[in-house]
Amino acid sequence: MTATTPDQSAAPATSALRCEGLSKSFGDLQAVKNVSFHIERGETYGLLGPNGAGKTTTISMVCGVLARDEGEVLVDGQSMSSGSVDVKSLIGYVPQDLAIYPDLTASENMRFFARLYGLSRNDANSRIDEVLDTIGLSDRAGDLVKTYSGGMKRRLNIGLGMLHRPKLLILDEPTVGVDPQSRNAILENVDQLSGEGMAVLYTTHYMEEAERLCDRVGIIDEGELKAEGTRRELVSLVGEHDRIQIEGAGDLEAGVAAVRDLPAVREASVAGQVISLIVNEARNTLPELLSTITGTGVQVRSIDVAEPDLEAVFLHLTGKALRD
Numbered sequence: 001m002t003a004t005t006p007d008q009s010a011a012p013a014t015s016a017l018r019c020e021g022l023s024k025s026f027g028d029l030q031a032v033k034n035v036s037f038h039i040e041r042g043e044t045y046g047l048l049g050p051n052g053a054g055k056t057t058t059i060s061m062v063c064g065v066l067a068r069d070e071g072e073v074l075v076d077g078q079s080m081s082s083g084s085v086d087v088k089s090l091i092g093y094v095p096q097d098l099a100i101y102p103d104l105t106a107s108e109n110m111r112f113f114a115r116l117y118g119l120s121r122n123d124a125n126s127r128i129d130e131v132l133d134t135i136g137l138s139d140r141a142g143d144l145v146k147t148y149s150g151g152m153k154r155r156l157n158i159g160l161g162m163l164h165r166p167k168l169l170i171l172d173e174p175t176v177g178v179d180p181q182s183r184n185a186i187l188e189n190v191d192q193l194s195g196e197g198m199a200v201l202y203t204t205h206y207m208e209e210a211e212r213l214c215d216r217v218g219i220i221d222e223g224e225l226k227a228e229g230t231r232r233e234l235v236s237l238v239g240e241h242d243r244i245q246i247e248g249a250g251d252l253e254a255g256v257a258a259v260r261d262l263p264a265v266r267e268a269s270v271a272g273q274v275i276s277l278i279v280n281e282a283r284n285t286l287p288e289l290l291s292t293i294t295g296t297g298v299q300v301r302s303i304d305v306a307e308p309d310l311e312a313v314f315l316h317l318t319g320k321a322l323r324d
Helices: 055-063 106-117 121-134 150-162 180-195 207-213 231-238 252-259 282-294 310-318
Strands: 017-026 029-039 044-048 070-075 091-094 168-172 199-204 216-221 224-229 242-249 265-271 274-279 299-306
Touching: 017 055, 029 055, 029 070, 029 199, 029 224, 044 055, 044 180, 044 207, 055 070, 055 091, 055 168, 055 199, 091 150, 106 121, 106 150, 121 150, 150 168, 150 180, 180 199, 180 207, 199 207, 207 310, 216 231, 216 310, 224 231, 224 310, 231 310, 242 252, 242 282, 252 265, 252 274, 252 282, 274 282, 282 299
Parallel strands: 044 199, 044 216, 091 168, 168 199
Antiparallel strands: 017 029, 017 070, 216 224, 242 274, 242 299, 265 274
């Protein structure tokens, strides 16, 4: 598969989420333009784009919070509309703004939302304990939320969204405004969710979050989905390759000559005590490269691998940096 503008004909009918041709205008502003994508069960899909790109408008239509001008949304095979109560119950939505009650404890917040979700008392009790453990707030469950740090409030916000075991969890910029430690805890929580079989739609303007969490990424800008695919598929659009620098001792020219004929090697050169390589799939080919180089007697002292990132892809597709 190569990264392309999405073709929904390839999406299974039983996808956790399937969006086709979503469009939305506000007056003369077309905020979302014919956006299509799908998410499978157990998959984390990232919508990556700058503020104002159309991410929040898109997910608002997915949730049925905002009426769409055109297009269709299917959640677990069921059609979504603004009045689709049963379909909406399949979604857990975690908005950018905190949807929690600061004068209640974490447990009280969860118990309130469990009743809204229609969970039985027994199911609510066990599920609340599970979720508090997942988001790392079990030891603060009895404390008022207004005493929490910003990161703890964000984690509670996520916990409330996943409380009813949704088929699809939607996270809209969940790490905005939190400290690095809390941000890392949030990312670990999200990473765990897809491993448990939950489909996750994750919007962000942080490239590193998309690269760390997402199985596939859709790059969105000015309301249009420019391309989607795995990180590797998207990077292939740019035509860049992995770069490896190997510092060593011995006959480095002999080492370079030995690896030049390997299929993965596109360029190889020596400068001082450093061998510089441009290769395909560095992670897969590095063992063979090292074996070939050391086979000529070169002693390897250090290795540095640099892979092209989604920032380069975004610049290539839109003509601007991700945070412009």
